[in-house]
Amino acid sequence: MIHSxxxxxxxxxxxxxxxxxxxATSGVPVVFGGEVSSNTLYLSEFHGxxxxxxxxxxxxxxxxxxxxxxxxxxxxxxSDYGSSLSITHxxxxxxxxxxxxxxxxxxxxxxxxxxxVMYAAVRERGPLGDRVTDLMTTAARRLGQEIAVxxxxxxxxxxxxxxxxxxxxxASRTAELxxxxxxxxxxxxxxxxxIIRRRLDAVAARVAASLGQETHHGTRAEEMSPSLTxxxxxxxxxxxxxxxxxxxxxxxxxxxxxxKSYLRSVMRKTDSHTRYEAVMTCRRxxxxxx
Numbered sequence: 001m002i003h004s005x006x007x008x009x010x011x012x013x014x015x016x017x018x019x020x021x022x023x024a025t026s027g028v029p030v031v032f033g034g035e036v037s038s039n040t041l042y043l044s045e046f047h048g049x050x051x052x053x054x055x056x057x058x059x060x061x062x063x064x065x066x067x068x069x070x071x072x073x074x075x076x077x078x079s080d081y082g083s084s085l086s087i088t089h090x091x092x093x094x095x096x097x098x099x100x101x102x103x104x105x106x107x108x109x110x111x112x113x114x115x116x117v118m119y120a121a122v123r124e125r126g127p128l129g130d131r132v133t134d135l136m137t138t139a140a141r142r143l144g145q146e147i148a149v150x151x152x153x154x155x156x157x158x159x160x161x162x163x164x165x166x167x168x169x170x171a172s173r174t175a176e177l178x179x180x181x182x183x184x185x186x187x188x189x190x191x192x193x194x195i196i197r198r199r200l201d202a203v204a205a206r207v208a209a210s211l212g213q214e215t216h217h218g219t220r221a222e223e224m225s226p227s228l229t230x231x232x233x234x235x236x237x238x239x240x241x242x243x244x245x246x247x248x249x250x251x252x253x254x255x256x257x258x259x260k261s262y263l264r265s266v267m268r269k270t271d272s273h274t275r276y277e278a279v280m281t282c283r284r285x286x287x288x289x290x
Contacts, residue, residue, distance in 0.1 A: 011035055013241050014146060015108075015116055016045045018139045020242055022120065023047045026135050028128070030100060033118040041066050041117050053094035064091045069105045070114040075137060077104040080125045099123040104133060106140045110147050118143075146196050149187055153203060202286045228266060228287060235262040240279045240288050 012035060019031045032054060034043040041059040043066075061071040065087050069076045078084040079102050081095055095103075100121040108116040120128060120136055228236070231252075238248040245259045252259075263275060270285075272278035282288045 009237070011116065011147060011150070012044055014143060015118070017241055018143050019045055019047050019118065022118070022135055022139050026120065026132050028120045028122060028132055030098070030121040030123075031119060032121075033116060035116050036070060036114050041070050041114075049098055051094075051098050053097045057091065057094060059091070063088050064095075065103055065105045066117050066119070069107045070117055073107050073109050073112070073114050075104065075106040075133065075140075077128065077133070078102070079127050101125045102128055104128050104136060106136045108140045108144045108147065110144050110151065115147055116140075116143065142193050142196060145193065149196070152187075202283060202288055228269060228282075232262050232266050232269075233282075233287060235259055236266050236278060236282050237288055239263065239275055240283070 015033055015035070019033055022028065023031045028048075030046075030048040032043060032046040032049060034041055034045060034057075036042075039061060043054050043057045043059070046054065059066045059070070061067050065076060065078060065081070065084075067090075068087055076086070078087060081087075081101055081103055082089075082092060101123055102125060103119060103121040106118045106120075107114040108118065118136060118140055120132055122128065234252055235248055238251055243251065245256045245263070248254075248259045249256045263278070266282070267273070267275070267278045270278050270281040272281055279288070
């Protein structure tokens with residue numbers, strides 16, 4: 001039986017990757033965000049913050065800047081957070097304690113609901129400008145597309161699980177799974193964004209591998225993919241998100257030297273000379289979700 005959590009990586013990891021890209025391309029010193037759960041926004045991902053005041057903050061709809069964009073489902077900004085009349089001031093202590101003044105918040109909207117909220121901020125008064133706004137809205141749109149695709153994959157896999165007991169034979173289950181694979185491939189061809197397309201291709205390749213189908217290169221997926229252990233896949237997945245060896249070790253509860261050992265094994269199996277090459281090879285072979 002196939003379970004959706006085997007196909008879907010954590011949405012927070014995708015959010016972190018988008019925030020890092022925004023920080024690298026925009027030059028904005030502080031970016032952060034979080035996921036919406038049960039109609040509440042929980043801040044969890046941070047880049048450039050100096051304090052822990054915002055970590056884990058729970059934001060209700062229409063409260064503060066984040067709650068406002070979550071409810072309105074469109075971007076909003078304040079050029080002087082402390083004196084702004086357009087937002088409530090429930091969170092002045094953690095925001096001003098971080099020294100943030102000019103803040104842009106952008107919701108990631110999927111199926112008409114805000115699923116995540118991304119922020120860009122500086123410690124000076126004044127508007128952030130159109131370039132930062134464009135980068136943030138583009139990142140939010142890209143992330144929304146990816147989550148929408150993940151939702152659809154989960155929906156189809158849940159449908160397969162629900163109806164599995166009612167299917168007459170393994171052939172019927174295989175036919176349904178093949179249909180999922182074909183839809184994923186069609187989605188990948190229809191998406192313009194290269195990052196999302198590669199991620200879709202990776203998921204499609206994993207489905208193809210479970211079916212024993214040929215990939216678009218004409219080689220059976222299991223024949224072209226090196227045999228990585230589950231722990232090696234865990235390690236290279238964290239490296240693909242930009243984590244250092246220490247960060248990988250902390251997240252997987254293993255030592256940094258153990259992380260290095262797994263990385264060396266992955267590089268040897270993928271015939272790679274650097275960790276970057278190993279990540280790119282694993283992505284190409286469909287061993288990674290992102």
